[in-house]
Amino acid sequence: MTDEDGWHLGQQLLELLAVISSYPDEESAVRGAAERAAQALEAEVAAVVFGDHVAASVGFPAGQAPDGDLVAVARHEQEKLKVPGVGDCATVTAKWGGTHPGGLVLARWDEAFTVQEQNLVRGMARLLELTLNMLRAMQRSDRQAQENAELLKSLRQRQRLVEHLFDIQRAISRRRPLAQILDMITGAAQDLLGDDIVGLWLRETPDGEDTKLVAHVGLRTGVARYRPKVPLAEAGAAGQAMLTDDVVVLHGYGETSSLIAELTDGRLCASMAAPVHDSGTVTGSLMVGSHRQTRAYSASDVQTLRAFAEHVSLALTDANTVDRMYQAFHDSLTGLASRGLFLEQLSKRLGAAEHEAKRVALLFLDLDRFKAVNDTLGHAAGDDLLTITAGRLKSQLRAIDVAARFGGDEFAVLLYGVSTIADAVRVAERILRTLGEPMPIAGRQLRVNASIGIALSTPGMPDPADLMRRADVAMYQAKRNGRGRLEIFTDEMLLSFPRE
Structure with missing residues (x-):
């Protein structure tokens, strides 16, 4: 919708x-x-x-x-x-x-x-x-x-x-930041129920025994800003709502921890909490509390709190679903597009280019000293090298361009709407310059060059595999010609690289 x-x-x-x-x-x-x-x-x-x-x-x-x-x-x-x-x-x-x-x-x-x-x-x-x-x-x-x-x-x-x-x-539908949505909900709950305190608590892990404060209204700011965590059994109504998966109403502090009393300045007289779910699993609770001795929660109050708790659940499930989708289509180390997402975007852009009379340029990059860094300084240093490379790569691209990590030390870049091969060459030259600058890795300043192959789409080339093969061949030609350089694909290169 x-x-x-x-x-x-x-x-x-x-x-x-x-x-x-x-x-x-x-x-x-x-x-x-x-x-x-x-x-x-x-x-x-x-x-x-x-x-x-x-x-x-x-x-x-x-x-x-x-x-x-x-x-x-x-x-x-x-x-x-x-x-x-x-x-x-x-x-x-x-x-x-x-x-x-x-x-x-x-x-x-x-x-x-x-x-x-x-x-x-x-x-x-x-x-x-x-x-x-x-x-x-x-x-x-x-x-x-x-x-x-x-x-x-x-x-x-x-x-x-x-x-x-x-x-x-x-x-939620506009994908506002999760923290902003949770603050909206806690503020709305206080406005409607009129209580002095609202707190949203989430479990640290799905099966964990501790809960952590993530949003609040009316709690002691000096303590709440450190996002304190409390064992479920000592979290009062908030903890009991998670343990029972039901609305819980309490008077006073009961078996709550001293931290709860500190958060509420020792003034909590009545509290009510409703469970919060993420994809059907209890993951937290929304709690309201009052400083008034005479505060009694009606059936209507229970329904109202449940409604707000349900929307916390919606926000959490939506945010985590989006995050899982992002992880599925992006490289977990660099945050760049995954190979699958890149190929999907390349296919779409080639189709759009045919329709709009535009052209697509494809750049294949291979780091020239990655194996040496990985073997001598360890995998952590190699991961740092890949992460820095991805950041520098993205810094040279427009919002409509797409960068991906294909695996190992291979990267690909899709440039959409280029007019001539010279446009792609200028981007590749900027990438070579920024990648050639020293990188702080394992306490050292390392210089790592890259070999880049460039291929430009032509009318009547809807198959992304053809463009990828051309960029791949050009990249291997760059390696053959001395590394740390770029090469533009020509048909003659296919004679030297009959690769499948």
Whole structure:
């Protein structure tokens, strides 16, 4: 889902709140919620289910809704829903409990619901639940006017929660820095719950027994800035939430470590924590705490904290997924593109060059003294040499160029949109100069030259293997001609290097 899609869905959720809270009775609110939910998520079917009863549904002809199947989906007894004229559709269900338990069911044919969409459906269900509670309360006697006011306050509070969560989801989708997103969440949790303290704790390792403070609001800054770590068993509500994988509420300090008391200035009277997950595994917890002796956490407070903890989980899972993808397509030592990613980019750029009447230059580099450094000074020195080489290589390239390590001491560079071979030669000469400068390795200043082969694409050359072979042949010609130099591919070189 694109960032624009996320923005659109968020706006639909806010519109849902405005629409259903304006309905005068339960029946119209339920019908309106189903219609708005189907429209917001472009679903073929939407329904509201109470127990064994389908209160409202859209997407079926009048009187032909498959109530039994909708109830089965709401109970998670059935994953697909057969829709006449469409076929089997993917479903998503968000349920609520209380005195009038129910669920919001949606079904869509063309694609499964994303994690972000599932969270939005849960938000819709929560808004519908609160609205129905408010409507039922408003139908009671005037003696319950105060209760109605509290429900309205809760509804407005829920709207603020939706706005906070939407901002957080947008930050995640835009790949904002993880630390910034976690600070957003802790700040939003304090704003909505009104507590004096918010702390996000993450395990040092997936199976570790220690937890570390990574984001906070209201904790003692002089202590918190050192990112202290505490054994799980001594981390109070935060540690117990991780150990039990459930929301935990505590009063006072109990068995917490002295560090927790120091962080909170000894003023913590009540605390609540919800577990945080990364790809389904408990990896931390989000804790809120109050200095007030009378602080009691309601069911609504628990739901709010869970919502923020879920978004911490989303942020962690997303960031780690991106990191794993980066590691899969980049050399772990130098950070340059991997061979696979480079070949993929080369193929794409050659295709684009054909279409845009541009040219691609390919440079193959081989360090001339790498083996000697590796053998005499050790592998750590060899790794330093490769890392410095990669940094200097990148310093001579544009943002649209791609550098890769092919393995050992071989590197490749893709230059896109060059006009003539002279453009590629100028880049290669800069690379030779910067690589020829002394490198601080193993306490010494070493000079390591490189041999560079250059090949320029020609019209009608869509096969990256052809261009790679030409650059490779030119690089070996540079080595043959004395190393520490560059050579431009010519057809005559193929006669001297009949290599497969």
